[in-house]
Amino acid sequence: MLLLLLLTNAFVLLPWAGAGRIIGRRKAEAHSKPYMAYLEIQTVSQNYSCGGFLIRPDAVLSAAHCVAMKGTVRVTVILGAHNIRGREQSQQKIPAGRWFIHPEYSHKDEENDIVLLKLKKKARINKNVQCISIAKENEHVGEGALCNVSGWGWTSDKGNAANVLMEVELEVQNEEICEQISTDYQRQSMICVGDAYSKKSPYKGDSGGPLVCNKKAHGIVSHGYPEVLFPEVFTRISHFEPWIRKQLRRFGRKVIPCFPFSD
Ligand SMILES: *[C@@H]1O[C@H](CO)[C@@H](O)[C@H](O)[C@H]1NC(C)=O
Ligand SMILES: *[C@@H]1O[C@H](CO)[C@@H](O)[C@H](O)[C@H]1NC(C)=O
Secondary structure (H helix, E strand, O other), X not given: OEEOOEEEEOOEEOOOOOOOOEOOOEEOOOOOOOOEEEEEEEEOOOEEEEEEEEEEOOEEEEOHHHHOOOOEEEEEEEEOOOEOXXXXXXOEEEEEEEEEEOOOXXXXXXXXXXXXXXXXXXXXXXXXXXXXEEOOOOOXXXXXXXXXXXXXXXXXXXXXXXXXXXXXXXXXXXXXXXXXXXXXXXXXXXXXEOOOXXXXXXXXXXXXXXXXXXXXXXXXXXXXXXXXXXEEEEEEHHHHHHHHHHHHHHOOXXXXXXXXXXX
């Protein structure tokens, strides 16, 4: 199993030697994905980065494996970014107060790889920071669907992380492809995405980012396989929608909608 989180040294990349394949992505138009979140994860021994996405002004979804590391002490969420290393007025940096890892998350086979983070304070919704809707329980994304995934992860396996948000369009695959590679693949809770011909893929540092199909978040970047770049496995959001709703109710009785921005 290959996890797609990014190990950073004080949020600067460690050098990493690889074979130099290009992961086939392009720069996203600045602020075209205002739901994208960048997660800085501090543990007692290392720092990591991951992606995530805003689903309510006080709630971000990501992959459980991003925050399930031993000794995770702090998670900070950056919203409204394009160049993550730039000093951008649009950026809002908000610590996560708590995070709720799925109780059946399993690190061994990356089942139920989902976490809901509660922000310490609500994000200011404006043209650069907005929520994305998530797939409902009955909304199943199937083979052949075209979806976008974006992130600040590596742009090649040489280990160059992107400063600006990158995106790639991927196709949902026949699940047999993932089942053939791994017996841990679960149809109800995972999505099999990408193929050997398109030469495009999410990569390290993209973990936790959303798979967006028809303007809704349907998947969460979870893991790949060590011997192959494709396919990749995403957490299937529709399967977890009832769990997500339940956690959001724990955040507080009052429903906090993502009001349309006014500035
Ligand atoms: C992690 O990041 C924090 C905050 O930037 C820094 O103080 C700390 O030294 C970093 N830890 C490691 C192991 O790089
Ligand atoms: C992916 O993003 C590109 C550019 O932002 C857009 O043209 C395309 O329609 C998107 N595809 C999907 C499936 O949303």
